[in-house]
Amino acid sequence: MSKDTPLPPPPQVAGTSLDGDTTYVISAEENTALCRSTGVKTAADGTAHPIYYYIATQVGMGKTVAGVCEVCEFDVEDGPMMGSSEVEFQGPLKIGVPYRVRGEILGLVRKRSRKLGVMDVLDYRLRLHDERGNVILETTNVWVLPRKELA
Numbered sequence: 001m002s003k004d005t006p007l008p009p010p011p012q013v014a015g016t017s018l019d020g021d022t023t024y025v026i027s028a029e030e031n032t033a034l035c036r037s038t039g040v041k042t043a044a045d046g047t048a049h050p051i052y053y054y055i056a057t058q059v060g061m062g063k064t065v066a067g068v069c070e071v072c073e074f075d076v077e078d079g080p081m082m083g084s085s086e087v088e089f090q091g092p093l094k095i096g097v098p099y100r101v102r103g104e105i106l107g108l109v110r111k112r113s114r115k116l117g118v119m120d121v122l123d124y125r126l127r128l129h130d131e132r133g134n135v136i137l138e139t140t141n142v143w144v145l146p147r148k149e150l151a
Contacts, residue, residue: 007150010110010120011073017062018105018124023098023131024060026052031095048093053137054085056093057126060101072108072122074145083121083142091136093128099136100129106140110147117151119144 026048034049035042058065066076074080093099103126110120122143128136 007110007112007118010108011071012108013071013105013122014107016071016105018068018101018103018126020060020062020101022060023100024056025098026056026093026095028095046095048095050089050093052093053087053089053128053139056099057101057103057128057137057139060099060128061103061126062101068105068122068124068143069145071105072120072145074120074147078146078148080122081144081146083144085139085141087137087139089137091130091134093136098131100131102127102129116144116146118147120147121145 031048031052032042034051038049038051040049063071065080069076069080103124106123106125108120108122110118113119122145123140124143125138125140127138130136
């Protein structure tokens with residue numbers, strides 16, 4: 001496909017729910033192991049390592065990575081790549097607290113890249129809620145889906 005040929009539109013996925021069906025709990029053992037692996041001292045006050053913002057939302061959302069890729073009509077075997085991840089904390093992550101994930105796909109944009117050829121850029125937002133429904137954090141993630149079949 002030449003660079004002047006119009007690209008076919010990406011799948012219309014904006015608004016797809018990523019709400020989780022179950023809760024996610026950060027265990028003390030997992031947190032200790034993660035902190036040890038990163039060379040960080042475990043907090044004495046029951047707070048978890050902040051990287052759990054990503055782990056908890058990814059594991060707790062209603063679709064696997066392969067499931068999100070499927071919604072985007074993308075084969076996970078073609079290698080989705082993380083573009084970016086931004087987070088806003090409203091409070092600390094705590095060990096032993098059941099969290100629920102709510103979220104949605106914001107959009108999927110198809111574009112050309114000099115390095116990757118044709119790619120789709122996926123934006124999605126996830127919110128982590130505590131057991132009272134309070135939003136503890138909100139993250140917006142961007143994935144790059146290389147479309148080798150359209151190159």
